[in-house]
Amino acid sequence: MEDFLKQEQQLQRLNTKKIIILIVIAILVIFVLVITYLYTENERFRKWVDNEILPKEVQQGNTVEIELNQENVQIFAVDKYIVTLQEKTLNFYNNLGTNVGTISVEINNAITDSAGRNFIIAEKNGKKAYVISDRNLVWETETEGEILQIEINENGYVGIVTSDISYKNIVTLYDSLGKQVIRTYIATTKVSDISISKNSQHLAIAEVDTSGVLIQSAIKIISIETAKKDPNNSVEYVYTADINKLILNIEYQNKERLVCMYQDTIDVIENKQNKTIASLKQKNITFSSIELNDSLIGVEENTLGDYNYKSIIYIRNITNQKDKKYSVEKVAKDIYAFQDVIGLNLGTELHIINRNGWLIKKYVANQEINHIVISNKIAGVIYRNRIEIIDI
Numbered sequence: 001m002e003d004f005l006k007q008e009q010q011l012q013r014l015n016t017k018k019i020i021i022l023i024v025i026a027i028l029v030i031f032v033l034v035i036t037y038l039y040t041e042n043e044r045f046r047k048w049v050d051n052e053i054l055p056k057e058v059q060q061g062n063t064v065e066i067e068l069n070q071e072n073v074q075i076f077a078v079d080k081y082i083v084t085l086q087e088k089t090l091n092f093y094n095n096l097g098t099n100v101g102t103i104s105v106e107i108n109n110a111i112t113d114s115a116g117r118n119f120i121i122a123e124k125n126g127k128k129a130y131v132i133s134d135r136n137l138v139w140e141t142e143t144e145g146e147i148l149q150i151e152i153n154e155n156g157y158v159g160i161v162t163s164d165i166s167y168k169n170i171v172t173l174y175d176s177l178g179k180q181v182i183r184t185y186i187a188t189t190k191v192s193d194i195s196i197s198k199n200s201q202h203l204a205i206a207e208v209d210t211s212g213v214l215i216q217s218a219i220k221i222i223s224i225e226t227a228k229k230d231p232n233n234s235v236e237y238v239y240t241a242d243i244n245k246l247i248l249n250i251e252y253q254n255k256e257r258l259v260c261m262y263q264d265t266i267d268v269i270e271n272k273q274n275k276t277i278a279s280l281k282q283k284n285i286t287f288s289s290i291e292l293n294d295s296l297i298g299v300e301e302n303t304l305g306d307y308n309y310k311s312i313i314y315i316r317n318i319t320n321q322k323d324k325k326y327s328v329e330k331v332a333k334d335i336y337a338f339q340d341v342i343g344l345n346l347g348t349e350l351h352i353i354n355r356n357g358w359l360i361k362k363y364v365a366n367q368e369i370n371h372i373v374i375s376n377k378i379a380g381v382i383y384r385n386r387i388e389i390i391d392i
Contacts, residue, residue, distance in 0.1 A: 040356070043327065050359045058390065060365040064097040066380075066387040074110050075382055077338075077373035078119045079134070082380045082387060085110055090121070092135050095378055095391040101135035111147070114375065115339075116154040122147045131158055131178065139178030145170055153196040153252075157181075157224075159203060161191050173203050173224065182227045182234070192217070197252040200224060202236070204258050204269075206247045216240070217247035219260060219269065237272045251290045253318060259290045266296055268318065277318065291337040294318055295355050299332055313342065315357055324357035336374045341392060343374045352379060352392060361390055 038045045050056050066082060074085040081100070082093045085107065092101040111124045122129035126147055130140045133156065145162035148169070152158050156176030161169055169191040173182035182203060189207040196203055202221055209216040219239045227234035241247060241262065249261040258269040266278040266288070278296060280288055287299040292315070300312045311332040315324045328346060336343035341360065344351040350363040350372060363369075363381060371382045379390040 043325065043357075046358065050362070056359055057362045057364060060363070060367070060381075060388065063363075063381075063388040063390060064095065066093050066097050066389065068385050068387065075373055075380060075387060076112050076114070076119075076121075077375040077378055077380055078112075078114045078132075079117050079375055080377040081135070082373070082378060082389060083119075084387075085121070090132075093389070095389055097389060103130070103132065103135070103137050105130050111150060113150050113152050115152050118152050118154060118156050120150050120152040120158055122150050122160070129158075129160060131156065131174075138176070141174070141178065143172070149191065149194060151194050151196055153198055153200060155198075155200045157196050157200045159194045159196055161194060171203075171205055173227075175200075181224060182222060182231065184222070189218070192247050193250045195250045195252045195258065197256055197258075199255045202252070202256065202258075203227075204250055204252065206250045206260070208247060214243050215246050216243060217245055217262070219247065219250065219258070221258070221269070237269070239269055239274050249290060253290075253292075253294050257318070259296065259318065261288065261290050266290060277321070278316065287332065287335045289335065289337040291339070292342070292355055293339050297335070297337055297342065299335060301331060304329070311344075311346075313344065313353070313357070315342070315355055317355075324355070326351075326353050326357040326359070333369075334372075336372060338374055338376065340376050341374060343372055343379060345369050345372060350379070350381060350390075352390065360392055363388075363390055 145164035
């Protein structure tokens, strides 16, 4: 009988311990859920956590540096590298500031574009272009006309806009190996922008006709697969905008969604239908961009009083039309948007945030920040004699 009672007491103690453990686990789970909810939904709480708990701030001088010993160095951020162009040589630096590769190019004044590991660099108003993937030269070309614009997608497909004596613009599309896929000649209008869909199935061309009194913008969507077999019948859809709407920029987001920025609206073309999703007519909207993945940005500047300002960055998810925001009580001097990150130059501070409006890194300088370069994985703050690297 005594042994039975002891066993019962032991079972009760074990059950009590289990209950206590379950209660503690439940409390921890609830605590984590509450903290996660507050962090994602409450901007004030999120800023307090970012500033007081999470180590997101870096100070000028406490970063890895790349020394610049020459003037007229052109600097880019490509994937996980800071890339410099000097004396016709591309130098690739990793997040430790180590030179991990060089490529010789016949370029003095560069224009560039990048997507993931792929990078294209060309001579502005020249004829040479080079396609690079992860520090390796994949192919190069010399165009017949002068290069005006370039575009590359994550699959390595390349679009080049050139001009010559006979045509205002020529748009040429190449596959990832440098084989010409499409060439279209444009005689009466000017190409404002081009974009290649992420699945490499469509090429979009934004054209502007300013020959008359009124401006006429149009967007042409070409099937790449059809163009390989029957180029004369490869145009799938043409959208003609209202008179005096000026197309500024186009960008394929997701696989087949084309986002189009005009001077007063942002539209989306999807499934051969055009839809306006945002207005840019508000007086206090100082900056907008469609360069993010599945999102657009609008920056609103407000005056709080004498010498007091507030910048609100609205990030709209195009799929669900929901807005996220990030606010600072300073004027945004410059905005940099690239795929999943946004860089806010606030003068002596650089805030790097993601598409949810969450702070990734805060860089604090003791002098004015004039220029930065940024990708999804790395940023560089550029000074006269050095680049300070921020690992994202």
